[in-house]
Amino acid sequence: MWKQALHCVIALSLLFTxxxxxxxxxxxxxxxxxxxxxxxxxxxxxxxxxSPETNGHLFFWMIEQVEKTTPEKLIIWLNGGPGCSSMDxxxxxxxxxxxxxxxxxxxxxxxxxxxxxxVYVDQPVGTGFSFADTNxxxxxxxxxxxxxxxxxxKFLDVFPHLREQEMYLAGESFAGTYIPYFxxxxxxxxxKNEIKYNLKGxxxxxxxxxxxHQYDAYYDFGVAKGLLTTGYANLAASHxxxxxxxxxxxxxxNVEVCExxxxxxxxxxxxEKKEEPFPxxxxxxxxxxxxxxxxxxxxxxxxxxxxxxxxxxxxxxxxGVGRALADDQSEPSYDLLxxxxxxxxxxxxxxxxxxxxxxxxxxxxxxxMTWAGKTGFAGAKPKDWFIGQEFVGQYxxxxxxxxxxxKDGSHMVPYDQPLPTLDMxxxxxxxxxxxxxxxxxxxxxxxxxTKPSGxxxxxxxxxxxxxxxxxxASEAQTSDPTNVTETPEPATxxxxxxxxxxxxxxxxxxxxxxxxxxxFCWYRSRKNARQGYMSDLSTQPKGPLxxxxxxxxxxxxxxxxxxxLQDPEESNELDELVVETPTLFNAEDYSYSxxxxxxxxxxxxxxxxxxxxxxFAIADDDDDDDDDFDDDDFDDDxxxxxxxxxxxxxxxx
Numbered sequence: 001m002w003k004q005a006l007h008c009v010i011a012l013s014l015l016f017t018x019x020x021x022x023x024x025x026x027x028x029x030x031x032x033x034x035x036x037x038x039x040x041x042x043x044x045x046x047x048x049x050x051s052p053e054t055n056g057h058l059f060f061w062m063i064e065q066v067e068k069t070t071p072e073k074l075i076i077w078l079n080g081g082p083g084c085s086s087m088d089x090x091x092x093x094x095x096x097x098x099x100x101x102x103x104x105x106x107x108x109x110x111x112x113x114x115x116x117x118x119v120y121v122d123q124p125v126g127t128g129f130s131f132a133d134t135n136x137x138x139x140x141x142x143x144x145x146x147x148x149x150x151x152x153x154k155f156l157d158v159f160p161h162l163r164e165q166e167m168y169l170a171g172e173s174f175a176g177t178y179i180p181y182f183x184x185x186x187x188x189x190x191x192k193n194e195i196k197y198n199l200k201g202x203x204x205x206x207x208x209x210x211x212x213h214q215y216d217a218y219y220d221f222g223v224a225k226g227l228l229t230t231g232y233a234n235l236a237a238s239h240x241x242x243x244x245x246x247x248x249x250x251x252x253x254n255v256e257v258c259e260x261x262x263x264x265x266x267x268x269x270x271x272e273k274k275e276e277p278f279p280x281x282x283x284x285x286x287x288x289x290x291x292x293x294x295x296x297x298x299x300x301x302x303x304x305x306x307x308x309x310x311x312x313x314x315x316x317x318x319x320g321v322g323r324a325l326a327d328d329q330s331e332p333s334y335d336l337l338x339x340x341x342x343x344x345x346x347x348x349x350x351x352x353x354x355x356x357x358x359x360x361x362x363x364x365x366x367x368x369m370t371w372a373g374k375t376g377f378a379g380a381k382p383k384d385w386f387i388g389q390e391f392v393g394q395y396x397x398x399x400x401x402x403x404x405x406x407k408d409g410s411h412m413v414p415y416d417q418p419l420p421t422l423d424m425x426x427x428x429x430x431x432x433x434x435x436x437x438x439x440x441x442x443x444x445x446x447x448x449x450t451k452p453s454g455x456x457x458x459x460x461x462x463x464x465x466x467x468x469x470x471x472x473a474s475e476a477q478t479s480d481p482t483n484v485t486e487t488p489e490p491a492t493x494x495x496x497x498x499x500x501x502x503x504x505x506x507x508x509x510x511x512x513x514x515x516x517x518x519x520f521c522w523y524r525s526r527k528n529a530r531q532g533y534m535s536d537l538s539t540q541p542k543g544p545l546x547x548x549x550x551x552x553x554x555x556x557x558x559x560x561x562x563x564x565l566q567d568p569e570e571s572n573e574l575d576e577l578v579v580e581t582p583t584l585f586n587a588e589d590y591s592y593s594x595x596x597x598x599x600x601x602x603x604x605x606x607x608x609x610x611x612x613x614x615x616f617a618i619a620d621d622d623d624d625d626d627d628d629f630d631d632d633d634f635d636d637d638x639x640x641x642x643x644x645x646x647x648x649x650x651x652x653x
Contacts, residue, residue, distance in 0.1 A: 021048075021158055025306070026062075032300045033104040034097075041066070041096060041113065046306035048158070050125070050150045054136035057309060058151045059122040059129035061087070062159075063096055063113045073116035073429050074165040076152075078123065080173030080208065083321030085128025085314065086120040089171075091292045093414035094421065095120065099291045103298070110418030115431040117165065119155075123148060123178075126321045129296075131310045137324035141177065141253070145185040148178075152186075152197070166200045168429070173357060173411065176207020177253055180333035180340060187343050202340065203347040203428060205421075206357040206411050210334035210365040211251055215243055215258045217361030222265040224360075232268035236261050252329050262356065286415055289316065338371040347402045347428050351409025351416060352393075359405055372399040383444040385420075387436060392420040395443045402428070 028043035042064040047057040065072060077094070079086045091099055095118065096111035112118055122128030124138045124147055138144045156163050169179045179202050186197040208214065219240050222228040228236055243258035284290070295301065296314040340346060348366070350359035367376040380398040382405075384391060393406040404424055406417050414421040423441045426432035434441050 056125045056132035062119045065117045072165040074167045075116045076119045078171035078175040080175045083318040090120045099295045110422045140328045141181045141330040145181045168201045170203035172205035176204045176209040177333045180336040201345040206354045213364035214361035218261045221358045227269040236264040341371045341400045349404040351413040354411040387441045388439045
């Protein structure tokens with residue numbers, strides 16, 4: 001009997017050995033539409049079984065880093081939804097390829113794989129190329145986190161060399177919920193066992209993190225940007241009040257009643273474009289998504305990336321995944337960030353033109369969060385960020401947290417601003433030597449000669465910009481050929497010295513006047529700082545004279561915004577309407593009749609009580625693919641503002 005049992009064990013062992021996946025099984029040797037001369041990257045793709053009992057498999061696509069670093073870097077990229085595929089990231093944002101209309105592949109010069117191995121994961125099961133039995137989708141963040149670490153363990157078993165690399169979790173939108181949950185579980189497992197995960201940092205773009213602050217930001221952003229007409233503004237205020245009433249009892253990732261606020265903004269701001277008539281009105285953006293869908297659904301691709309097990313075909317966003325999470329009572333990921341900041345560095349970045357997870361909300365949640373014994377950035381000031389001579393955004397950093405606001409960025413910032421986001425991630429990883437695609441980059445006004453005055457130019461300058469490879473500002477200034485001011489010719493002995501006495505008297509008067517003006521400006525600036533004064537990136541004065549004139553209104557904006565951080569001296573309507581919970585945006589419900597073009601009658605007056613916010617998610621009743629977000633057309637001038645550290649008057653405990 002024991003011999004038969006031994007034979008069974010041996011047979012099962014041999015079967016397991018025969019079926020265990022090896023790295024070579026996932027090798028991608030060619031891709032449809034890829035020029036052989038461009039087939040230079042080391043790639044792997046395929047499914048990892050995470051739940052045999054439910055036929056659960058997660059799909060990954062890995063591109064190994066091109067240039068060796070010490071230590072090597074590993075970025076796991078996650079798109080949001082929930083239920084939206086990370087192939088969006090690979091083919092629309094920071095991956096090495098761009099899909100053309102003829103389904104050929106072009107090289108993306110701003111791909112993140114130069115200094116880091118990139119792994120794009122479709123998760124949870126049911127997302128993108130990943131699959132499982134439809135009655136076994138995940139129902140809460142605990143289940144999803146356990147599924148992710150199961151995938152990660154098996155993935156690292158197949159590619160054990162990756163265990164030694166510095167690992168970073170990165171993503172956007174609802175990944176702002178995924179990533180802190182995954183990181184918290186990984187930290188917990190590390191403490192229970194030997195170090196399993198070499199997790200060094202998190203990078204979250206336009207993330208859905210804090211319902212308590214990001215619903216406020218819906219309303220505030222809509223008002224500040226003129227997206228809410230009078231009738232819709234009143235309607236949104238009534239929905240905000242109802243949202244707050246729910247959030248006073250419980251705050252979860254998704255609060256359904258709060259989702260009406262974003263719908264009010266969409267209804268109010270919809271308009272037709274010649275190339276996108278009603279009812280599309282911007283919903284086809286990004287326009288390359290059609291080509292991405294065609295490419296990923298072609299039969300020729302399946303064997304090359306080993307997706308034969310998945311029979312349905314690729315969908316950008318799965319409604320089934322979102323539906324399964326509809327009753328998730330998990331706490332917002334905002335509550336996890338303070339402890340994570342004790343363990344690792346975190347980067348939050350926002351595109352200034354994003355609506356769905358806008359930068360107001362990110363700034364609110366940072367300004368109200370307490371970590372490392374202080375609240376908010378505690379006096380840390382934004383620093384201007386340049387690539388070459390072009391102003392591209394601002395950095396604010398303190399106590400392991402970096403916040404980057406990116407000029408002219410949307411919800412998918414790497415799509416709109418590929419070069420700045422490449423420089424941003426290289427800085428976060430500590431690679432690239434402050435050079436991005438041959439251009440120098442810098443944070444801070446180290447070389448005033450190249451800093452633009454007035455509105456930053458959107459065109460690259462032909463004049464070479466200074467490098468930022470030295471550690472001392474003085475070295476950067478000395479080595480910078482552009483940081484040279486013209487020196488007037490010395491006076492000759494024949495010149496009349498008496499005119500210098502007259503000049504000295506005049507100069508003294510000018511100095512006295514300038515001192516008085518400077519004192520007044522200092523007073524004004526201090527007052528504005530106390531008020532949480534924030535200005536648009538696109539109109540922010542950059543030169544010293546521009547800042548001086550701005551104090552007197554020359555460069556002033558009429559729609560300057562005050563943070564919802566309880567100004568002790570002044571208040572306005574927005575200060576009294578604080579949202580405390582974010583919302584679930586059902587993009588599939590975004591439809592209109594002719595009557596709906598009219599602004600509805602206001603239902604109630606705006607609430608004056610503190611309020612809260614919820615998450616961004618997608619639902620699609622037709623199970624058709626949908627975007628990771630919906631986006632309206634934006635004006636050119638969007639606000640980019642420094643963080644106010646004073647506490648917001650919301651229930652953000």
